[in-house]
Amino acid sequence: MTAHPQPVSGAPGEHARALSEILAARIRANGPMSFAEFMRECLYHFAHGYYSRPSARHFGDYYTSVDVHPVFGRLLARQLAEMWELLGSPRPFVVAESAAGVGRLAGHILDFSARALPAFYAALEYVAVELSGARRAEHATHLAAHAAAGRASSAAEIPRAISTGCIFSNELLDALPAHRVVIEHGALREICVGFDGGQFIEMREKPSTPALERYFQEQGIHLDEGQQAEVCLEACDWIESAGRALERGFVLTIDYGHEARILYDERHNRGTLLAYRDHTVTERVLDAPGEQDLTSHVNFTAMDLWGRRAGLTRTGLVTQSQFLVALGRGSEFAELYEPGQTEMEKLRARLLLKNLIHPEGLGEKFQVLIQHKGIAAPKLTGLSGY
Numbered sequence: 006m007t008a009h010p011q012p013v014s015g016a017p018g019e020h021a022r023a024l025s026e027i028l029a030a031r032i033r034a035n036g037p038m039s040f041a042e043f044m045r046e047c048l049y050h051f052a053h054g055y056y057s058r059p060s061a062r063h064f065g066d067y068y069t070s071v072d073v074h075p076v077f078g079r080l081l082a083r084q085l086a087e088m089w090e091l092l093g094s095p096r097p098f099v100v101a102e103s104a105a106g107v108g109r110l111a112g113h114i115l116d117f118s119a120r121a122l123p124a125f126y127a128a129l130e131y132v133a134v135e136l137s138g139a140r141r142a143e144h145a146t147h148l149a150a151h152a153a154a155g156r157a158s159s160a161a162e163i164p165r166a167i168s169t170g171c172i173f174s175n176e177l178l179d180a181l182p183a184h185r186v187v188i189e190h191g192a193l194r195e196i197c198v199g200f201d202g203g204q205f206i207e208m209r210e211k212p213s214t215p216a217l218e219r220y221f222q223e224q225g226i227h228l229d230e231g232q233q234a235e236v237c238l239e240a241c242d243w244i245e246s247a248g249r250a251l252e253r254g255f256v257l258t259i260d261y262g263h264e265a266r267i268l269y270d271e272r273h274n275r276g277t278l279l280a281y282r283d284h285t286v287t288e289r290v291l292d293a294p295g296e297q298d299l300t301s302h303v304n305f306t307a308m309d310l311w312g313r314r315a316g317l318t319r320t321g322l323v324t325q326s327q328f329l330v331a332l333g334r335g336s337e338f339a340e341l342y343e344p345g346q347t348e349m350e351k352l353r354a355r356l357l358l359k360n361l362i363h364p365e366g367l368g369e370k371f372q373v374l375i376q377h378k379g380i381a382a383p384k385l386t387g388l389s390g391y
């Protein structure tokens with residue numbers, strides 16, 4: 006996501022007021038809640054959660070690679086088609102896109118595949134997986150033609166068993182609820198959420214689960230005195246269950262984040278948790294529950310480790326820039342253009358591409374992790390640039 010650092014100014018609206026009352030009542034009854042629980046309600050509360058409501062205002066808060074230009078989806082389609090070939094061109098080939106949002110990326114991938122990769126398209130069973138019912142409801146518009154052709158469907162969860170395919174996500178894991186921790190007097194404490202009668206406040210508590218200590222021990226991570234960090238146990242669970250669902254194929258994850266040794270180093274000693282609202286970014290994560298997006302960076306080392314538990318092997322980790330450039334090089338980025346475009350329109354498309362691959366844009370902020378299962382050391386074009 007791209008945003009401009011300024012203070013959040015908007016007053017809380019009706020959803021924030023309603024959700025604040027619900028969360029404050031819960032804290033009064035049960036004591037401080039973990040930040041993961043607070044974040045889950047802020048993003049996914051059935052009525053007031055940021056992602057549970059129709060998507061209309063989200064463009065006002067952030068944009069993703071999908072919104073920049075369809076070339077993002079078209080190059081992804083090339084990578085998916087290559088995976089399918091490496092797996093022996095099976096029919097069906099299941100592509101489960103988790104966090105499909107309103108289905109825009111799915112539309113870009115399917116439209117391009119139908120037009121430019123007909124054999125792949127004919128084998129494709131694309132499942133657009135989206136937790137939010139409000140967003141899932143929009144798949145009917147974006148994916149109508151492909152659903153009618155029997156190539157696409159919608160679901161709230163990844164299929165339980167995928168015999169051959171690819172499970173992929175763009176900006177899912179950064180949006181999963183994370184716990185917050187801090188080292189105090191040499192011991193791990195959890196930063197929970199309390200309520201002082203007027204506002205939500207941070208409270209330092211005994212860890213709510215032993216899994217937090219274990220997480221750092223298992224990865225050999227040492228945090229310094231006073232250092233704050235996030236632990237996304239849900240992301241660990243997600244990658245492990247994705248690995249278990251898949252018999253043969255790939256898991257492809259696009260998100261911002263780092264390997265553990267960077268994510269938990271002194272540059273990130275306040276953690277990476279941020280709130281996005283109206284194209285502004287702040288650390289005021291307790292403000293306006295349900296009305297701002299909350300994210301934390303992905304720990305790709307943990308995704309590797311938890312993936313291994315389900316039989317996934319790391320194929321490679323590259324920046325989005327390396328990934329897209331490697332995939333577009335062969336065709337000189339012909340995927341950028343529509344038939345009959347003027348030179349001016351082509352120039353504009355090239356400028357948009359720059360945003361996707363430029364280090365100052367989304368290109369270096371985002372990483373692409375690919376893991377494989379049931380296939381030996383596959384060579385993928387998207388990873389060839391590293």
Ligand SMILES: C[S@@+](CC[C@H](N)C(=O)[O-])C[C@H]1O[C@@H](n2cnc3c(N)ncnc32)[C@H](O)[C@@H]1O
Nearest residue numbers: 056069071103104106134135136137175176180
């Ligand atoms: C940051 S948005 C990204 C949306 C889209 N991939 C894009 O790039 O525009 C995160 C999305 O993940 C969805 N989500 C969260 N948890 C999920 C889960 N367990 N399964 C499927 N979708 C989920 C949210 O509802 C939200 O639509």
